[in-house]
Amino acid sequence: xxxxxxxxxxxxxxxxxxxxxxxxxxxxxxxxxxxxxxxxxxxxxxxxxxxxxxxxxxxxxxxxxxxxxxxxxxxxxxxxxxxxxxxxxxxxxxxxxxxxxxxxxxxxxxxxxxxxxxxxxxxxxxxxxxxxxxxxxxxxxxxxxxxxxxxxxxxxxxxxxxxxxxxxxxxxxxxxxxxxxxxxxxxxxxxxxxxxxxxxxxxxxxxxxxxxxxxxxxxxxxxxxxxxxxxxxxxxxxxxxxxxxxxxxxxxxxxxxxxxxxxxxxxxxxxxxxxxxxxxxxxxxxxxxxxxxxxxxxxxxxxxxxxxxxxxxxxxxxxxxxxxxxxxxxxxxxxxxxxxxxxxxxxxxxxxxxxxxxxxxxxxxxxxxxxxxxxxxxxxxxxxxxxxx
Amino acid sequence: xxxxxxxxxxxxxxxxxxxxxxxxxxxxxxxxxxxxxxxxxxxxxxxxxxxxxxxxxxxxxxxxxxxxxxxxxxxxxxxxxxxxxxxxxxxxxxxxxxxxxxxxxxxxxxxxxxxxxxxxxxxxxxxxxxxxxxxxxxxxxxxxxxxxxxxxxxxxxxxxxxxxxxxxxxxxxxxxxxxxxxxxxxxxxxxxxxxxxxxxxxxxxxxxxxxxxxxxxxxxxxxxxxxxxxxxxxxxxxxxxxxxxxxxxxxxxxxxxxxxxxxxxxxxxxxxxxxxxxxxxxxxxxxxxxxx
Numbered sequence: 238x239x240x241x242x243x244x245x246x247x248x249x250x251x252x253x254x255x256x257x258x259x260x261x262x263x264x265x266x267x268x269x270x271x272x273x274x275x276x277x278x279x280x281x282x283x284x285x286x287x288x289x290x291x292x293x294x295x296x297x298x299x300x301x302x303x304x305x306x307x308x309x310x311x312x313x314x315x316x317x318x319x320x321x322x323x324x325x326x327x328x329x330x331x332x333x334x335x336x337x338x339x340x341x342x343x344x345x346x347x348x349x350x351x352x353x354x355x356x357x358x359x360x361x362x363x364x365x366x367x368x369x370x371x372x373x374x375x376x377x378x379x380x381x382x383x384x385x386x387x388x389x390x391x392x393x394x395x396x397x398x399x400x401x402x403x404x405x406x407x408x409x410x411x412x413x414x415x416x417x418x419x420x421x422x423x424x425x426x427x428x429x430x431x432x433x434x435x436x437x438x439x440x441x442x443x444x445x446x447x448x449x450x451x452x453x454x455x456x457x458x459x460x461x462x463x464x465x466x467x468x469x470x471x472x473x474x475x476x477x478x479x480x481x482x483x484x485x486x487x488x489x490x491x492x493x494x495x496x497x498x499x500x501x502x503x504x505x506x507x508x509x510x511x512x513x514x515x516x517x518x519x520x521x522x523x524x525x526x527x528x529x530x531x532x533x534x535x536x537x538x539x540x541x542x543x544x545x546x547x548x549x550x551x552x553x554x555x556x557x558x559x560x561x562x563x564x565x566x567x568x569x570x571x572x573x574x575x576x577x578x579x580x581x582x583x584x585x586x587x588x589x590x591x592x593x594x595x596x597x598x599x600x601x602x603x604x605x606x607x608x609x610x611x612x613x614x615x616x617x618x619x620x621x622x623x624x625x626x
Numbered sequence: 627x628x629x630x631x632x633x634x635x636x637x638x639x640x641x642x643x644x645x646x647x648x649x650x651x652x653x654x655x656x657x658x659x660x661x662x663x664x665x666x667x668x669x670x671x672x673x674x675x676x677x678x679x680x681x682x683x684x685x686x687x688x689x690x691x692x693x694x695x696x697x698x699x700x701x702x703x704x705x706x707x708x709x710x711x712x713x714x715x716x717x718x719x720x721x722x723x724x725x726x727x728x729x730x731x732x733x734x735x736x737x738x739x740x741x742x743x744x745x746x747x748x749x750x751x752x753x754x755x756x757x758x759x760x761x762x763x764x765x766x767x768x769x770x771x772x773x774x775x776x777x778x779x780x781x782x783x784x785x786x787x788x789x790x791x792x793x794x795x796x797x798x799x800x801x802x803x804x805x806x807x808x809x810x811x812x813x814x815x816x817x818x819x820x821x822x823x824x825x826x827x828x829x830x831x832x833x834x835x836x837x838x839x840x841x842x843x844x845x846x847x848x849x850x851x852x853x854x855x856x857x858x859x860x861x862x863x864x865x866x867x868x869x870x871x872x873x874x875x876x877x878x879x880x881x882x883x884x885x886x887x888x889x890x891x892x893x894x895x896x897x898x899x900x901x902x903x904x905x906x907x908x909x910x911x912x913x914x915x916x917x918x
Contacts, residue, residue: 351728353808353838356735388736429729459727461702491866502806503780503835506861507903510885513864514902522865527724527763527781528646555782555789557751557763558646587765587785588653610786611904 238455241285243334244467245453252424254417255447259336261285265310269303271335278302282309285332287473289369290320296330299338306335339447344437345404346370347417349425352385358425360384360392360418364404366437391422413446428466429459477540484533485526488540493518494548494621496541496579498534500525500559508553511610515618520547527558534567539575548624550581551617553610554593561585561593569600580605580620584613628755628799629775629820629827630718630744631694635759638686638716639664640707641698643674650698650722650763651677657760662690683714694718696752696761704748705730712743719811720761721747731809738811745811751781751803754788764788764801772797774910775821777814778833779806779840783861783903787831790907796914799827806835814844822852829855829914831906832897836862837883842891849895855913858892859900860885 240248243261250256260274272278284296291297296318298309310333319327344367352359362382365373374381382403386392392400397418401411417438425433432454439449455463460470471479481488487502495512499505502524509519521544525537541547554564565585572581584607585593597604605620607613637654641647642664652675655661663678663686670681680686683695695716699707704723711719726748738745746753752762757771768785770792778784784803791798802817804810814832821827830852834841841860848856863885892899898913900906 351732351808354840354843356732356809358732388732426729429727431728456728458701458725459729462727489866499782501780501782503778503833503861504782504786504903506835506865507780507783507786507859509864510861511902511904519864555765555785557765557781557785558650586789587768609904611902614902614904 238457238460238468238470239287239472240453240455240466240468241287241332242283242451243285243332245451248424248428248453248466249448249451252420254420255445257336257339257447257449259334261332261334262310263314263332265307265314268307268310272303272306275335275337277337278306280306280335280337282306282313283334283336284313284316284318284330285334286318286328286330288318288320288322288328290322291318294318294320296320309333339439339449340442341437341439341449342442342444343440345440346373346436347421347438348432348434348436349421349430350432350434352383355385357385357388358422360386360400362400362404366439370436386422392418407444410440410444410446417446417448429456429463430454431456477543481523481537481540484536485529486533486537486540487522487524487526488537489522490544491519491521492546493520494546494625495617496520496544496547496550498523498525498537498541498550498552500527500554500556500564504553504555508551508610508614511614512551512617515614517618517621520544525559525564529559531563531567531570534564535571535574538568538571542575542578547579549579549617549620551613552581552583553613554585554587556585556587556589556593558588560589561587562589562596565593565596569596569602572602577602579624582607582613582617582620584608584610628758629817629824630753630800630802631755631759631761633758635694635718635761636660636662636690636692637694637696637761638662638683638690638692639677639696639698640683640711641700642666642677642679643669644698647698648674650696653766654696654760654762657766658757659759659761662692683711683716687714687716692716694761695720697721697723697748699723701725701727705734708734708745709737712738712741717743719743719745720750720752721745721805721811722750722752722762723747724749726807728807728809731807735809746802747805747807747811749807750805750810751784753800753802754798755800756798762803764803768792769801770797772799773826773828774798774831775817775824775827775829776801776831776833777817777821778803778831779835780833780861783833783859786903787833787906791831791910794907794911796829796907796910799824808838814840815847818844818847818852822854827854829857829910831910832856832858832892833906834858834860834888836860836865836885836888839883841888845891845895845897848897855910855917856897857900857906857909857913858897859903859906860888860892861903
């Protein structure tokens with residue numbers, strides 16, 4: 238789950254990290270109050286959106302008096318921000334962060350994230366902050382340093398020294414950096430972060446370190462114990478995805494014509510791949526999971542068929558935890574309730590496969606049954622080609 | 627021979643009184659696994675469908691001589707269940723539970739360093755030595771005793787590979803689902819090494835998916851050390867980008883992590899790479915024919 242900048246900064250501030258003074262508003266009417274909290278009428282207004290490149294796209298505005306601040310709030314709230322990352326549809330701005338403007342001398346990069354291969358937390362550092370880190374990694378990899386604090390201990394003196402030398406910090410700045418590094422490490426662990434990116438970590442004109450922008454992503458599996466961040470787990474999902482999640486279904490809408498219902502993320506991806514292999518495109522990714530109820534299967538069917546692009550349905554189940562007869566009953570219920578407007582190809586295998594096939598046979602529904610994955614994909618592709626004319 | 631589990635495996639189930647825990651304990655017993663009991667705190671001393679229930683793993687091990695456990699404990703408590711099993715001296719720990727926080731698994735990973743316990747999973751289907759012993763949720767009847775070792779991150783793709791090798795008459799020694807979580811126990815590489823040393827295993831199927839660099843590490847090892855024929859598949863070539871990984875994650879993995887890069891690493895290592903999941907079995911046959 239991604240946090241907005243203002244939510245991330247609230248976490249940083251609470252952890253005792255140096256962030257600029259700021260106040261968030263959700264309507265232009267709150268501007269005066271925000272300026273009061275800021276303690277001045279000069280600063281920067283930042284549109285809150287899950288995208289990089291906000292500055293270039295007009296989502297960040299400087300102001301030097303109350304009138305300009307009000308104008309910025311008026312312009313930003315409700316605007317659709319289009320950046321190189323959002324695609325042409327852009328994102329709607331619902332909040333603006335007013336912040337005091339820092340006098341920046343240098344910009345550094347500091348991220349804390351998971352290194353899967355090492356099964357450890359990694360620090361990623363660069364003396365060239367403020368830019369797209371992937372671009373730096375590609376063009377000048379020597380300007381990136383990775384360090385792995387010892388698990389359970391966090392960054393020690395030797396690690397701090399190595400980092401400070403690489404970043405070109407003075408002795409006084411190194412002391413500040415050590416404090417920041419330890420606090421970020423602890424924050425990463427205690428709030429179940431997947432990503433804690435500070436870009437830039439700035440050196441101001443006075444030579445002090447300050448965390449100017451942040452990207453915070455939390456581990457979705459740990460949200461049950463991270464309830465105070467203000468984040469919205471559904472912020473970036475479409476309505477179908479949110480509805481699916483309520484039933485324990487993992488659904489991602491795509492642009493093709495073959496609606497897929499599969500169990501297991503690996504098989505769901507492999508089913509999408511094989512559809513592409515036969516020249517068609519999947520309309521969605523849908524993993525019904527291992528323990529979905531009959532009701533959830535019915536719901537999955539409903540969500541997939543609500544997509545107008547779906548010209549054929551492909552059900553591909555290799556039952557392990559999930560018994561095939563439960564899937565079969567869910568499908569039969571769904572078809573009885575909703576009707577069936579497109580061809581439905583069903584492939585069942587694994588736990589209780591005979592019971593599952595019997596349920597479908599007894600229903601008398603006009604389904605296309607498939608023997609295996611290849612047969613299923615081929616039949617679905619043929620059905621779509623026919624439907625398209 | 628096979629690997630990891632055999633007729634001497636004595637299994638307990640942590641979370642045996644839950645619906646899934648009991649159902650799959652029964653299925654494992656039906657398959658021939660010695661399921662010697664289970665653990666559910668506060669339900670010790672009772673029995674459920676003939677399985678003795680204990681309060682702790684230590685009590686269960688002392689009473690039953692268990693040397694393996696499968697874990698169905700809910701995600702918030704699963705990490706502690708793994709550590710409890712390790713502390714009680716259970717050699718093989720198979721964690722089926724999905725949705726365990728990464729931070730919990732980091733804690734488990736580091737706590738198990740330097741200790742003899744083997745962890746498989748979490749978020750995995752388990753491990754099956756064909757016709758002998760099954761731990762986990764894989765459907766038993768699709769397996770057939772034979773000569774192929776299978777290792778996969780995805781559960782249902784494990785079944786797919788098992789089923790195909792059965793239909794083609796190759797059969798399996800052992801099939802291992804290592805799980806799809808970013809921090810997990812046995813890796814592809816660990817299991818490939820075991821299959822390479824197992825005299826009964828004549829060919830290896832390696833199945834991966836996008837993200838991480840586990841498959842690349844296994845491919846590099848295979849290139850250098852494995853003489854047995856290997857077939858491989860990577861799921862997710864058509865998956866949309868950026869649904870899971872943040873920017874720094876992409877950097878940690880360098881250029882690795884895409885289906886293309888993984889397939890290229892496999893091909894480079896002499897692995898027969900299946901274009902679709904439907905031809906994993908056929909690629910294994912081809913790989914075996916080519917080595918003769």
